[in-house]
Amino acid sequence: MQLKLPEKTIERLSQYRRILLNCSANGKEHIFSHELAALLNITAVQVRRDIMFLGYSSLQRKGYDIRDLIHTIGNLLDNQEIIHVAVIGLGHLGTAISTYFKGKREKLDIVAAFDIHPDKIGKVIADVTCYPMSELNDIVKQQNISIGMITVPPEQAAEVADRLVTAGIKGILNFTTVPLNVSPDVYLEEYDMITALEKVAYFVKK
C-alpha cells in the first residue's frame, strides 16, 4: 500500500504527531527539527531522517509546517476508516487504559470492553460498555473490531488471545506478563512492564 517504513520510525512518527498536536493547540505554526528533537530527547538528524521517509519537505528556513506535518503523518499511520478496538479485562489496568485512550485519536475507537465478573458487566467507563466474555465472539464480529487489548490476569491471557483470534481479530496488544502465541497473520505487540522495570533497575545499578 505504501513504501515500507522502518518500525522504529513508525513509533517515532506517533510521538511526533502527539507533540505536534500539542504545539498546534498552543498556536505554534512551524517547528525546527532540533526543537522536535529536544522535546523527545533524540537528535535532529533522526527527526529529519524520519521525515525524509514521509517524502515531506519543509519550507526551508522556517522549519516544518506543523499542520501539514500532522496531516502527512496521519496519512501514513491512520487507516481510511476508523479502527475499532476492544479492551478485554476491565480491572484497574483495563479501566486506566480505556479512560486514557477514549477520544484521543479520531481513527482509533474503543468500542467495547469485556470481563467475566458479573458486577463489571453493563458498567460504562469512559463511554465504553462492558460486556460478558461469552458475547466476545458475536460483538467482535458485529462491531467489526480489529484490535484487542488484553488486560486480564496472566493465567487467562492465553485463552483470551485464542478467543480473539477465533473471533477474527487482526491485531493484539498484550499488556499481560505472559508471552502469547498467535497465528502469524495476527499482528502481536507485547507490552511488558516487568521487563521495562527490570531494565531500569539494571541501568540504575551501573
Place this chain on the structure above:
Amino acid sequence: MQLKLPEKTIERLSQYRRILLNCSANGKEHIFSHELAALLNITAVQVRRDIMFLGYSSLQRKGYDIRDLIHTIGNLLDNQEIIHVAVIGLGHLGTAISTYFKGKREKLDIVAAFDIHPDKIGKVIADVTCYPMSELNDIVKQQNISIGMITVPPEQAAEVADRLVTAGIKGILNFTTVPLNVSPDVYLEEYDMITALEKVAYFVKK
C-alpha cells in the same frame, strides 16, 4: 562492573527468567534453546546468542539447567541489595501496577506510593502505603528509593519528574504520554501505550 550486555539482550533475559521461573515451578529441570525460543516467539539462535553473553554453558545434549540459568541471569540483572521503587500517582494505572508487581521479584520492592488526592493518602494497596506528594522528597531519601514509576495525569508528569530527580532518584519509568527531559545521569525509560496501540493499528491495516 560487568561486560556490557546489549540492551535487547537485557530485555530478553528478563523474559527468559520469567519463563524459567515458571517452568521451574512446574518441576521442569532442563530446557532446550528451541523450547525457550518457541515460548517467546523468537529463534533458537537468538536464545543461544543471548545465553552466550552470560558465559553460561549447557550440559550438552540435555539442554540448559533451568535452576542454574535462573541464577546466572539473576547475577547479571539483579543488584546485590534490594532496589526500592515508588509509584507516583495512585489512580487506576498506579494501582494496577502496584498490585501487579508486589512480591514478583525479590530484588525489586515497591515501598511507597504518592498522590495528591486526600482520599488516597493513607490507603494501603498491596502492602504499599500512599503518602502525600509533599512528603516525596523526605520519603525517597529515608527509604533510599532509587526508581520512580510515574503514573500521574500527563499534565503533572514533568513536575513530578523534576521532583523525583531533585529527591535523588536514579531511574524513572514513565507511563505517561508526555516525553520527559531529565538530567543525563538519571536513567529514563519511556513506556508509551498510545504509541504501542498506533503501531498495532499501522500493521493491522496493511
Place this chain on the structure above:
DNA sequence: TCATGTGAAGACATTCACAGCA
C-alpha cells in the same frame, strides 16, 4: 548564516551456516 536533505560510514542486532560434542 543556519537549517534541511542525504550519501556514506558506523554501530547495533539478527540470522546463516557449520564445526564440535555427547
Place this chain on the structure above:
DNA sequence: TGCTGTGAATGTCTTCACATGA
C-alpha cells in the same frame, strides 16, 4: 543424530559529514 556455540554475513538503525537552498 540432535543440540549447542560461534565466526561470518546480512539486515536494521543511527550518526557523521557535507552539499544545497533561502
